[in-house]
Amino acid sequence: MNIGEAAKKSGLTVKTVRYYDEINLIKPVKNKATNYRQYTDAELAKLQFIGKARRFNFSIKECKELLSLYENQNRSSKEVRNLTLTKISEIDVKLNELENLRTQLSHLVNCCKGNERPECPIIDELSNSDLN
Amino acid sequence: MNIGEAAKKSGLTVKTVRYYDEINLIKPVKNKATNYRQYTDAELAKLQFIGKARRFNFSIKECKELLSLYENQNRSSKEVRNLTLTKISEIDVKLNELENLRTQLSHLVNCCKGNERPECPIIDELSNSDLN
DNA sequence: ATAAACCTTCCAGTAAGGGTAAAGTAAAGG
DNA sequence: CCTTTACTTTACCCTTACTGGAAGGTTTAT
DSSP states (O other): OOHHHHHHHHTOOHHHHHHHHHTTSSOOEEOTTTOOEEOOHHHHHHHHHHHHHHHTTOOHHHHHHHHHHHHOTTOOHHHHHHHHHHHHHHHHHHHHHHHHHHHHHHHHHHHOOOSSSSOOHHHHHHHOOSOO | OOHHHHHHHHTOOHHHHHHHHHTTSSOOEEOTTTOOEEOOHHHHHHHHHHHHHHHTTOOHHHHHHHHHHHHOTTOOHHHHHHHHHHHHHHHHHHHHHHHHHHHHHHHHHHHOOOSSSSOOHHHHHHHOOSOO
């Protein structure tokens, strides 16, 4: 199939699929006559696989790893599980950061009257020269 | 003061401070003889302000807005508060996404034995062609 | 005089594509 | 058969917010 169909069926954009070719993630054969990319069903499946992994917040680099595990019939499930566990703890770190940020910002908002007057505790806090 | 001192006192890197000059965020005067950037105390205060706002997850564009509010003695605290509230709801969206992701990933991890065998529900799920 | 510790500009790269242009190809309609 | 429309190609720049490095000028200390 051509790139448009592969894109549609994988839920990716044509641009993205072409990009995955460019970075050697999924390289289709080219039709010699037209120079069009030709995707097989197996390649479509990989595109779908990547798309899903990306939605699970795996980076392209991690997608490459997952893809090679996917293609390797002799992999152990432990390897996949470890990659996923690492990803989960990365998410935990990010969750913590964001929660802290949220707490601090809502504290600032609660201190600010939000009226037409110029006094603003948020600006005051941002102007406070001590870091943090 | 020279850029190194301004960077140190603001907790930013020299590279970053130079970048802020380049994008017209904080433009110091240049010493004609040496071509060195000269930062005043007021500019240092702005660098500190920006640094803090960035740590609060405000984008450079938002920092520009905050900075103009900071510099405007006639601003209303409402404007600053609204910008901050917007930022909080953006953080909420991100928190939600990450929590969903975490739930899904830990569900996958719980289904996976993580042993030496190749059967892996994580890979199976990623291979599942229906989106989500 | 020379070394180190500053500073300068310029160029390239990051992640993961998006936007647009110019041009080739294919399929459908008249 | 011709034209329009839809699809595809490559190539280039743009995004965010910097970071790294090279090659060179300046200042300070030894």
